[in-house]
Amino acid sequence: MDWMEQERERGITITSAATTAAWTRSGKKYRVNIIDTPGHVDFTVEVERSLRVLDGTVALFDAVAGVQPQSETVWRQADKYRVPRIAFVNKMDRVGADFDYCIRSMRQRLGAHPVPVQYPLGKEDSFIGVIDFIEQKVIVWLEETLGAKFEVFEVEKLWDKTFLASRADVAAALKASAIDKPFYEEHRNKVVEYVAEHDDAVLEKFLSEHTLTPEELRASIRRSTIALKITPVLAGSAFKNKGIQPLLDAVVDFLPSPLEVPPVEGTNPENEEAALRRASDEQPFSALAFKIMSDPFVGQVTYIRVYSGVLKAGSYVYNSTKRTRERIGRLLQMHANKREEIDAVYAGDIAACVGLKSVTTGDTLCDESKPIILEAIDFPAPVISVAIEPKTKADQDKLGTALQKLAQEDPTFRVHTDPDTGQTLISGMGELHLEIIVDRMMREFNVQASVGRPQVAYRETIRKKAEAEGKYIRQTGGRGQYGHCRIEVHPLPSSDHEDMHEMSTDELDALAKQIAGRGGKWRFDKEHRLLFIDKIIGGSIPREFVPPIEAGIREAMARRLRDGGYRCRARGRQLPRSGQLGNGVQDCRLDGVQRGVRKGLADASRARHEGGSRYTRRVYAPGVRRPECAALADSGHGKPRGEQRDPRRGAACGDVRLCH
Numbered sequence: 014m015d016w017m018e019q020e021r022e023r024g025i026t027i028t029s030a031a032t033t034a035a036w037t038r039s040g041k042k043y044r045v046n047i048i049d050t051p052g053h054v055d056f057t058v059e060v061e062r063s064l065r066v067l068d069g070t071v072a073l074f075d076a077v078a079g080v081q082p083q084s085e086t087v088w089r090q091a092d093k094y095r096v097p098r099i100a101f102v103n104k105m106d107r108v109g110a111d112f113d114y115c116i117r118s119m120r121q122r123l124g125a126h127p128v129p130v131q132y133p134l135g136k137e138d139s140f141i142g143v144i145d146f147i148e149q150k151v152i153v154w155l156e157e158t159l160g161a162k163f164e165v166f167e168v169e170k171l172w173d174k175t176f177l178a179s180r181a182d183v184a185a186a187l188k189a190s191a192i193d194k195p196f197y198e199e200h201r202n203k204v205v206e207y208v209a210e211h212d213d214a215v216l217e218k219f220l221s222e223h224t225l226t227p228e229e230l231r232a233s234i235r236r237s238t239i240a241l242k243i244t245p246v247l248a249g250s251a252f253k254n255k256g257i258q259p260l261l262d263a264v265v266d267f268l269p270s271p272l273e274v275p276p277v278e279g280t281n282p283e284n285e286e287a288a289l290r291r292a293s294d295e296q297p298f299s300a301l302a303f304k305i306m307s308d309p310f311v312g313q314v315t316y317i318r319v320y321s322g323v324l325k326a327g328s329y330v331y332n333s334t335k336r337t338r339e340r341i342g343r344l345l346q347m348h349a350n351k352r353e354e355i356d357a358v359y360a361g362d363i364a365a366c367v368g369l370k371s372v373t374t375g376d377t378l379c380d381e382s383k384p385i386i387l388e389a390i391d392f393p394a395p396v397i398s399v400a401i402e403p404k405t406k407a408d409q410d411k412l413g414t415a416l417q418k419l420a421q422e423d424p425t426f427r428v429h430t431d432p433d434t435g436q437t438l439i440s441g442m443g444e445l446h447l448e449i450i451v452d453r454m455m456r457e458f459n460v461q462a463s464v465g466r467p468q469v470a471y472r473e474t475i476r477k478k479a480e481a482e483g484k485y486i487r488q489t490g491g492r493g494q495y496g497h498c499r500i501e502v503h504p505l506p507s508s509d510h511e512d513m514h515e516m517s518t519d520e521l522d523a524l525a526k527q528i529a530g531r532g533g534k535w536r537f538d539k540e541h542r543l544l545f546i547d548k549i550i551g552g553s554i555p556r557e558f559v560p561p562i563e564a565g566i567r568e569a570m571a572r573r574l575r576d577g578g579y580r581c582r583a584r585g586r587q588l589p590r591s592g593q594l595g596n597g598v599q600d601c602r603l604d605g606v607q608r609g610v611r612k613g614l615a616d617a618s619r620a621r622h623e624g625g626s627r628y629t630r631r632v633y634a635p636g637v638r639r640p641e642c643a644a645l646a647d648s649g650h651g652k653p654r655g656e657q658r659d660p661r662r663g664a665a666c667g668d669v670r671l672c673h
């Protein structure tokens with residue numbers, strides 16, 4: 014399915030590709046929608062969007078390497094979207110292939126609960142097939158048919174000396190894997206026991222009879238896989254087409270059908286209430302646009318996953334995220350880069366639409382009379398940047414269009430202008446990512462450009478709690494300015510959540526409630542990882558002081574923690590204001606608050622040095638180093654000087670907390 018020139022040249026997958034396959038299992042026909050994703054972490058966006066819309070995953074592992082760093086990243090992404098998975102240990106033919114090691118590394122490095130439903134028969138050169146623990150049968154692929162044909166026989170034959178004498182390949186495979194009858198029985202028993210332990214529906218029967226039928230085992234494995242309790246593991250060699258048919262059977266047997274998954278949740282944009290859509294053609298139409306591609310022949314192609322209802326080509330659809338109505342020109346069934354025109358799409362389908370103009374990745378398309386907004390897709394922020402310059406004047410014009418189109422396709426690719434140098438900077442997830450973008454720009458858009466050296470900046474975070482207090486008092490004739498805040502900076506309870514992106518709304522809510530106490534309000538800014546909590550209750554401090562506090566914190570977060578910490582840019586610069594207030598007196602107060610916040614942050618930052626700060630993930634653009642902080646503002650207050658003298662209200666203006 015790797016069709017892009019760059020994919021073929023480099024032998025890696027860069028873009029996710031969709032296709033659909035027909036598979037017959039036990040005489041019944043099934044349709045399987047498949048999305049192949051890249052594994053390289055630079056193209057993580059492709060994994061993220063695919064996992065958002067898929068109902069099940071086949072995780073591929075290398076039989077020699079076991080769990081690789083990229084396997085871990087992808088596994089965690091699947092955890093985040095709670096996607097049931099089965100694992101396929103591939104490359105059993107490679108020198109050094111070790112199925113048991115692979116299973117162990119899944120357990121240790123992923124914290125997974127792998128259940129081998131097969132055991133490879135032979136390894137490296139002698140790998141010929143698998144032993145199926147469920148049916149207790151052996152499957153051996155016929156090499157000369159390139160894996161299209163295979164023979165199946167009872168496992169008992171493996172212990173039959175006459176049979177082995179006539180089958181040198183089977184005898185060699187048994188020897189290479191050191192499989193004998195006790196080994197087989199011990200392994201199979203363990204598997205059956207493990208499956209039973211995870212499923213109350215069969216546990217009782219297993220405890221009384223010590224056995225389960227293949228049907229019971231399959232049904233039980235299916236239940237536990239869908240409940241994310243276990244991961245069935247299969248083995249094979251894709252290269253030699255060995256192990257593929259049982260893998261497709263396992264997809265049908267153990268992974269949920271789109272019609273079986275729980276109803277998708279969303280919100281009704283009209284009243285902000287939670288809304289549900291069952292996977293049924295009778296329900297109102299709802300779909301998520303998860304990928305946009307610009308195609309030189311047909312223009313913009315939008316990939317959608319249909320959650321409910323039916324959509325016909327030529328009809329109108331409502332983009333509830335953007336509140337626009339658009340006509341679907343054509344509907345396509347994609348097979349990597351080949352397409353087949355279809356008349357309609359139904360619940361559970363993955364297809365592509367031509368003709369949508371305003372849609373961007375993550376938008377919901379739905380029935381206008383029954384609107385719903387589905388949860389959008391989270392994308393990580395870019396980590397590396399390079400400066401890019403067109404070679405000629407003609408290239409200059411084309412460059413902008415090309416970059417804009419590429420950015421539309423890829424939410425982890427951004428373009429911006431360096432405010433200091435005026436250079437165009439492109440940012441992405443890694444060197445390879447940007448290299449491919451530049452390569453595509455030259456080939457697809459015919460733009461000649463030169464690029465600078467990649468620059469990586471670091472994100473900082475804090476490790477210890479620190480406190481500080483800041484006041485800003487200025488009396489320059491006329492009205493005075495006054496701001497006062499106390500700041501507490503402390504790390505977020507992130508041991509379980511290295512990434513705040515992974516905190517669910519419920520967890521954030523619980524955390525915010527714990528800090529804010531009763532009646533507190535909170536906002537979480539995912540991109541800047543700022544959790545801002547407004548603890549003001551009962552109007553003790555006027556509402557208009559809250560936005561400037563948040564603005565002050567944001568501004569402070571955009572600076573470095575180390576090397577002097579937050580410095581207030583006191584000279585000459587117009588301070589950001591809440592924008593809602595036209596009243597001069599209040600504006601002046603707001604400035605006071607903001608300055609107080611900054612002063613407090615500067616002090617807090619200094620205090621933080623004593624506690625130590627640490628660099629974490631590489632992130633963002635050259636020269637711009639962003640402290641990775643989340644801030645919690647309990648309250649903040651500022652008053653013109655005159656008012657401040659009121660002893661009842663005093664100087665104490667609440668506190669602002671920053672935490673990570």
Ligand SMILES: Nc1nc2c(ncn2[C@@H]2O[C@H](COP(=O)(O)OP(=O)(O)OP(=O)(O)O)[C@@H](O)[C@H]2O)c(=O)[nH]1
Nearest residue numbers: 024025026050051052053103104107250251252253
């Ligand atoms: N020996 C052996 N090599 C294999 C097998 N399957 C794939 N390969 C080789 O492994 C390399 C990578 O294969 P791909 O299918 O591109 O792997 P991938 O996981 O899709 O890689 P990305 O999409 O780039 O992450 C190729 O050189 C394949 O020939 C196998 O079963 N045995």
Ligand SMILES: [Mg+2]
Nearest residue numbers: 025026050051
């Ligand atoms: Mg690939």
